Amino acid sequence: MALMTARPWKDPKTGVYHLRQRTPRDLLARLKGQTVALPVGDAFVKVKVGDIVQASLRTKEAAEARSRHAVADGALKRFWEVQKAGLVTLTQRQITALSGLVYADVRGAVAEEPGTPETWDHVLRLHEEARSAGKLGQWVGPSVDGLLLKEGLIADAASRERLIEAIDRAFIQAAIHLKRNSEGDYRPDPDAARFPEWQRPAPSPAVAKPLQERGDRITAATLYERWAAYNADKKAANTIKRYRGSFQSLSGFLKDRDLRAITSDDVYAWAVHRRDVEGVSPRVINKNDLVAVSSVLGWAVGRSGGQLLTMNPVTGIALEEPRKVVQRERTFREGEIAAILSAASAVEPDDRNPTFAAARRWCPWLAAYSGARIAELTHLEARDIRTEGGIVLMDLKFTKTGEPRVVPIHAHLIEMGFLGFVKASGPGPLFYDPKRHGMASSTPPAEMRGHKVAKWVRATVGLDPAVDPNHGWRHTWKTLALGAGIEERLRDAITGHRVASVGRKYEAPSLAMLATAMERFPRYVL
Incomplete structure (x- = not known):
């Protein structure tokens, strides 16, 4: 059977259209068996990577299939692009510097009120139990993944394992020092100087700004699809779905305008349109719509979003809200x-x-x-x-x-x-x-x-x-x-x-x- 990558493939038995795309040879060994989430209509389809990636487009209509195929096909190609260019091997110095960021965050979060010595004894015991049970990855792994995401890095498996060990040691070092703080001892940590200053690796030009270099237009719709595909396994499904409604409104207002050319005035004008024309309350716009758009555009400014934008035009934008009169308690009588x-x-x-x-x-x-x-x-x-x-x-x-x-x-x-x-x-x-x-x-x-x-x-x-x-x-x-x-x-x-x-x-x-x-x-x- 011929492999169709440029257009949807129709299953002759069911009539349902599918996306079919061959996995790049240089990625197959590393990614085979992993799961990738692809945008299909208003939802995401999770499929496993094999020699060929196949995902149902969940429609028998040819026109709708072509539309869904274009989005899903683009998302999968971007996934290959990031996997090829974004994977890094961290040096020992970089790993130690990253663990230093965690050390500083833990200490800074409770510097003024470090709690009780018993709290930190409990923390240290939990870390030791996780290590003894071979569950250090489960215990520290989420912190590692969050840090890598924040820094816009995709580390190889060996680097991630080394980083888990380093961050666990940084957690323990911070806990020991905070225990001393909780006992009234605020002398500086003599080992804090072991962490070198963190310097982000220079971004690969192919990954950092692919759209700018190709001259492609970044519309509200395309940016949302990129963000949704990237966050399919990181954000709650309801969050991705909730943001879609805000971006559908923004896309309808901006049409095909390039997001790199819009200003805070444009965002404010959309918010006013949302209120006056679409009938959405200012509170909902501030709490839901502007938060959603700011979150996605902020991602596009950062490394994890490929630095597609240079600034977030939503920053500082809010509509005035009328004073809300609470009519009654929220509990049932x-x-x-x-x-x-x-x-x-x-x-x-x-x-x-x-x-x-x-x-x-x-x-x-x-x-x-x-x-x-x-x-x-x-x-x-x-x-x-x-x-x-x-x-x-x-x-x-x-x-x-x-x-x-x-x-x-x-x-x-x-x-x-x-x-x-x-x-x-x-x-x-x-x-x-x-x-x-x-x-x-x-x-x-x-x-x-x-x-x-x-x-x-x-x-x-x-x-x-x-x-x-x-x-x-x-x-x-x-x-x-x-x-x-x-x-x-x-x-x-x-x-x-x-x-x-x-x-x-x-x-x-x-x-x-x-x-x-x-x-x-x-x-x-x-």
């Missing part, structure tokens, strides 16, 4: 709690759409006893409900932050028969049916189910428009947990809220601690 949970308890099984009935029956109760986001709950599968060490828990794998967490299941839910429902449901998703979800939809089925649960709650209960039918449970759970005397760090761990301090990041409450906290959470009495 007692009557609202009783109404929502009573309505959920009254839901009967429905053979026509059993998973939607199950979502209405159980998701409000699960949210009430966990503070989890509804979309985190609607993603649950039967295998995510399990027992560990005698504790019944749910694995929340799809979260807003991208960080999975485990949450003990409240005893009241077990008494109500939740485990029996899970067992009877069989394998697969508990609250949506994949067969009912069209492939062409850009919204994940779990997210769609969450929206439908919210719509049902609001319509059934007649909920106050000023309170969110789903998110209100997060505020309610945390408020009730506070009243029950559950510690803040345990409340944050259960709900998945990020901790506020560097020291707290080293505290990882055990499952037993979370279970004990959940036992203290009061029961809902209807």
